[in-house]
Amino acid sequence: MLELKGVDVGYSRTTVVHGVDLVVPKGGAVAVMGHNGAGKTTLLRAAVGLLPATSGTILLDGEDVTRMRPSKRVARGLGYVPQGQQSFPQLTTLENLQLVADGRARGGELVSEVLDTFPALTGLLSRRAGLLSGGQRQQLAIARTLVTEPRMLILDEPTEGIQPNVVTEIEGVIAALTQRGDLSVLLVEQHVGFALRATDTYYVLEAGRITSHGAGGPDALDAVRAAMAV
Amino acid sequence: MREGAAHPRYSLRPCKELDVDVVLSQVFTGISIGSVLLLAALGLMLTFGQMGVINMAHGEFMMAGAYTAYMVQRGFPDEISLLVSIPIGFVVGGLMGLLLEAVVIRWMYHRPLDTLLVTFGVGLVLQQLARDIFGAPAKQVRSPSWLHGQVDVFGYQWPISRLFITAMAILAVVGVAATMRYTSLGRRIRATVQNRDLAETVGISTRAADRATFFIGSGLAGVAGVLVTLVGSTGPNLGQSYIIDVFLVVVAGGIGQIKGTVIAAFGLGIIDSFLSHATSGSVAKALIFVLIVLFLQARPEGLFAVRTRSLV
Numbered sequence: 001m002l003e004l005k006g007v008d009v010g011y012s013r014t015t016v017v018h019g020v021d022l023v024v025p026k027g028g029a030v031a032v033m034g035h036n037g038a039g040k041t042t043l044l045r046a047a048v049g050l051l052p053a054t055s056g057t058i059l060l061d062g063e064d065v066t067r068m069r070p071s072k073r074v075a076r077g078l079g080y081v082p083q084g085q086q087s088f089p090q091l092t093t094l095e096n097l098q099l100v101a102d103g104r105a106r107g108g109e110l111v112s113e114v115l116d117t118f119p120a121l122t123g124l125l126s127r128r129a130g131l132l133s134g135g136q137r138q139q140l141a142i143a144r145t146l147v148t149e150p151r152m153l154i155l156d157e158p159t160e161g162i163q164p165n166v167v168t169e170i171e172g173v174i175a176a177l178t179q180r181g182d183l184s185v186l187l188v189e190q191h192v193g194f195a196l197r198a199t200d201t202y203y204v205l206e207a208g209r210i211t212s213h214g215a216g217g218p219d220a221l222d223a224v225r226a227a228m229a230v
Numbered sequence: 231m232r233e234g235a236a237h238p239r240y241s242l243r244p245c246k247e248l249d250v251d252v253v254l255s256q257v258f259t260g261i262s263i264g265s266v267l268l269l270a271a272l273g274l275m276l277t278f279g280q281m282g283v284i285n286m287a288h289g290e291f292m293m294a295g296a297y298t299a300y301m302v303q304r305g306f307p308d309e310i311s312l313l314v315s316i317p318i319g320f321v322v323g324g325l326m327g328l329l330l331e332a333v334v335i336r337w338m339y340h341r342p343l344d345t346l347l348v349t350f351g352v353g354l355v356l357q358q359l360a361r362d363i364f365g366a367p368a369k370q371v372r373s374p375s376w377l378h379g380q381v382d383v384f385g386y387q388w389p390i391s392r393l394f395i396t397a398m399a400i401l402a403v404v405g406v407a408a409t410m411r412y413t414s415l416g417r418r419i420r421a422t423v424q425n426r427d428l429a430e431t432v433g434i435s436t437r438a439a440d441r442a443t444f445f446i447g448s449g450l451a452g453v454a455g456v457l458v459t460l461v462g463s464t465g466p467n468l469g470q471s472y473i474i475d476v477f478l479v480v481v482a483g484g485i486g487q488i489k490g491t492v493i494a495a496f497g498l499g500i501i502d503s504f505l506s507h508a509t510s511g512s513v514a515k516a517l518i519f520v521l522i523v524l525f526l527q528a529r530p531e532g533l534f535a536v537r538t539r540s541l542v
Binding site for chain 2: 048049050069070071074075080082086087088089090091095098099100102103144145148
C-alpha cells in the first residue's frame with residue numbers, strides 16, 4: 001500500500017508536482033494519466049525516492065519513507081520499472097536478473113519464475129542487455145523488478161515505444177499482475193483504454209495537479225477523456 | 231668537405247645497434263615496467279575508470295603500501311615479510327581509500343575538477359606525513375633471498391624479482407576480472423557504474439558499491455606499492471613518480487576496460503623501454519606523451535570502447 005499526502009516535487013527552484021494526494025490500496029491497481037509534461041514521471045520518481053519530495057509525506061505500508069533511499073524502499077517491498085526500457089547494458093540478460101536475485105533466499109526460484117512469465121528472455125540469457133531490442137529490454141526490466149518480490153509495483157509507461165506484438169504480451173502480464181491480489185500496482189500509461197481496463201481507480205494529472213479521479217473500468221473512459229481534453 | 235657531412239642524418243649521435251638480443255632485452259624490460267604500471271593502473275581503472283573519480287592521491291596509496299612493506303620487514307624475517315606485506319598493503323591502501331571516499335570524495339561525485347584539486351592536496355599532505363614519520367631519505371626494503379638471481383629466458387637474464395612482479399600483476403588482473411565477472415559484488419559494482427539510479431531502484435545500495443569499489447581500487451594501489459619496493463627505494467615521492475604514467479595507461483586503455491588497461495600497460499612499458507634505449511629517459515617520456523596525445527586524437531575512447539545498442 002502506497003499513500004502520497006500533499007506531495008510537492010520539483011527540480012531546484014521549479015516545483016513540478018503540487019500537493020498530490022494519492023492512495024494505492026493493498027492489492028489495488030491505480031492508473032495515473034495525463035499529457036506529456038504533466039509531471040507523471042516526476043511524481044513516480046519521488047514515490048521511489050530518486051527525487052526528494054519538497055513537502056508532503058510518502059507512506060509505504062503505513063511507514064513514512066519520505067526521506068528513505070530508493071534501495072531501502074525496495075527492500076521494504078517497493079518495485080519500480082522506470083520509463084524507457086532501462087537496463088544494465090554491459091550485463092547479460094541473466095546477470096541483470098542475477099544481480100537482483102543475489103542474496104535472496106528464493107533467488108534462483110524467482111529467476112525461473114520470471115523466465116516463465118517472459119519466455120522470450122530464456123533464449124537471450126547470455127546476450128548483453130544493451131544488444132536486446134526495446135521490447136526485449138522492457139520485458140527484462142519488468143522481470144528484473146519482479147525478482148525484487150515487490151508488494152507495491154510502480155510502472156512508468158511500460159508499453160511506450162515498443163512494437164505492437166510485444167505490447168500485447170506486456171499488457172497481458174500487467175493485467176495478470178493486477179489480478180494477483182497480493183500486489184498493489186501504480187501504473188502510468190498513455191494508452192488510456194488499456195490503463196482503465198487493467199486498473200480499478202484512475203487519477204488524471206494536469207500541470208502537476210490531480211484534476212480528477214474516480215473508479216476505473218471501461219465505463220470511466222469518457223470521463224477520463226473529458227478530463228484530459230481540458 | 232667536413233667529415234660526416236655526407237651522412238647528415240646520422241651525424242647527431244651514433245646509432246645503437248639493434249640486434250635480436252637488444253630487442254629481446256628491451257621487450258623483457260618493457261614487460262617489467264609494464265607490470266608495475268599495470269598493478270598501479272588496475273586500481274585506478276576501478277576508481278577513475280569505473281567511478282569517474284580523479285584521485286590524485288592514488289600514488290600516495292602506493293607510497294603507503296611501500297612503507298607498509300618497510301614496517302612489516304621490521305617485525306618479520308626477510309624471507310616472508312614481502313608475502314605478509316601484500317595482504318596488509320592491500321588493507322592499508324584500501325582503508326585509506328575508504329577514508330578518503332567517506333570524508334572527501336563522496337561529496338564531490340560529478341565534480342571532477344574539485345576532486346582533482348582536493349585529492350592532489352590530500353596527496354601532498356600524505357607525502358609530508360610520510361616525511362615527518364619516516365624522514366625524507368629513501369628507505370630500503372630488502373627483498374627475500376628466494377627472489378635473488380635470474381632466470382634465463384631466450385638468453386635474457388630475467389631477474390626473478392621482476393618476474394615475480396609480472397606474475398603478481400597477472401594474478402591481480404585475473405583476480406579483479408574474476409571478481410567483477412563472477413561474484414555478486416562484481417555484478418553490483420558494474421550495475422552501479424552503468425546505471426546508478428536504476429541500480430538503486432532494484433535494491434542495490436550504490437553507496438556500499440561505491441565504498442567497495444574504492445576499497446578494492448585503493449587496496450590494489452597498496453599492493454602495487456609493496457611490490458615496487460623490489461625494484462626501487464621507498465621515499466615520500468614514490469607515488470608522484472608513478473601517478474601520471476598510471477593515468478595515461480588507464481586513459482589509453484579505454485576507460486574502465488580491463489583488457490585495454492592490460493594492453494596499454496605492457497604497450498607503454500615496452501615503448502618506454504625501446505625509446506629509453508634509443509634516446510634517454512626524459513626524451514622517451516616526452517615522446518610517449520606525444521604518442522599518447524596523437525593516439526587519443528585518433529581514438530578518443532581509448533583502445534577499447536563500450537559497444538551497445540542503447541546506452542540507457
